[in-house]
Amino acid sequence: MMYHCKKKYFYSHGKLLLTGEYLILCGALGLALPTIRGQSLNIIEDNKKNTSSILHWRSYDNFNKLWFEGVFQLPFFKIFHETEKKTAIRLRNLLIKSKIIQKKFLSQSFNIYVNTYLQFSRDWGLGSSSTLINNIAKWAQINPYYLLGNDFPGSGYDIACVSTSKPIIYRIVKKNPCFIPIKFNPPFKDKLFFLHLNKKKNTINGIRFFYSKKNILNNKIIDSISSITLEILCCKTLKKFEELLLKHEMIISKILNLPTIKELYFPDYLGMVKSLGTWGGDFVLISFRKGMKKYFSKKGFNTLIAFDKMIF
DSSP: OOEEEEEEEEEEEEEEEEEEEEEGGEEEEEEEEEEEEEEEEEEEEEEEOOEEEEEEEEEEETOEEEEEEEEEEETTEEEESOOHHHHHHHHHHHHHHHHHHSTTTTTTTEEEEEEEEEESSSSSOOOHHHHHHHHHHHHSSHHHHHHHHSSSSOOOOHHHHHHHTTTEEEEETEEEEEEEEEOOOTGGGGGGGEEEOOOOOOHHHHHHHHHTTGGGGGGHHHHHHHHHHHHHTTTTTTTHHHHHHHHHHHHHHHHHHHHHHHHHTTTTTSSEEOOOTTTTEEEEEEEOOOOHHHHHHHHTTTEEEEEHHHHH
C-alpha cells in the first residue's frame, strides 16, 4: 500500500525588551523588538496507520548540534526515551495542554518526527522558550497565550512579540495582554549595538525580586516609564535617545536598589549602556563611541552585534 509523508514548517523570531522591564508587570508601556534569529519547528507526519504511534522529537542548537532527544508514545504522551528528563517533562506538558485546548491535535494514529532548530545560542535569552511555545501553538492552531497559561509569572510580552514578528508597544490591562504593532526605525540605529554579558539570569527569580521591592511603586513612576517608551518612538537624535534610556535606567535602579549595569561594569564608558529585560544578564544595548570594540574586549566582552544584524 502506498502512503505519503506530510511535512509542516513553523518559524518564530526571537525577542528583546527595550523599555518597560519589571514595570510592564504593573501596567507600564513597554517597547519590544523581534530579532532576526529565531527558532524553527519542522514536522514530518508519516500517515501510514499504526496500532502504536510515537512522536520522535529532536532539538538542535545554533551549531546544528543535537542537545535534546525524546520519544513519546501516543496518544497519551508517555515518555519512552529522553536525554534530559526536565526538558522531556516540560515538552510533554506543553503537548498535552495543546491537545486539551485543541482536541484534534495529534489525534491520528501515525508516527510523527519533529526537529527544532535554534538560530541563537541557548544562553542568549532571546526567547528559546517563547519561540517554542509559539511554534507549537501554530502547529496546534491555538492561541499561544492559552498554551502559556499561568505556568509563567512573566508579562507575556515575549509571546506577543514572537507571534507578530514586528516591534510592538505592549501593556497589561486588567491582567490581559494588549499590544500594537509599530514601526521602529531610528535614524541613528547605525550607532546602536547589542553587547552580550554572558551572565544569563533567571527571569522568574528576577520577577520575584522585583515584587519584593514593589511597595515603593506609584502611578507616577509607572507613568514615567510609559512616557519614556512613547518618547523613544519619536526620537530623532542619538543624544535624546541616550538621555531617555539613562532616565529609564535610573528609575529601575532606584526601585530595585541596585546599581545599573554601567555603574557596575562600565563606569568609565562614555556611551549609553541600557539593560534589556532581567537586570544583570543576557544583552545590553550600547551606543557607539570611538574605540568601543577594544574597550569592551579588554573587559572580556566580545559578543557585540550591530542593531541591523540583530533586529528584524
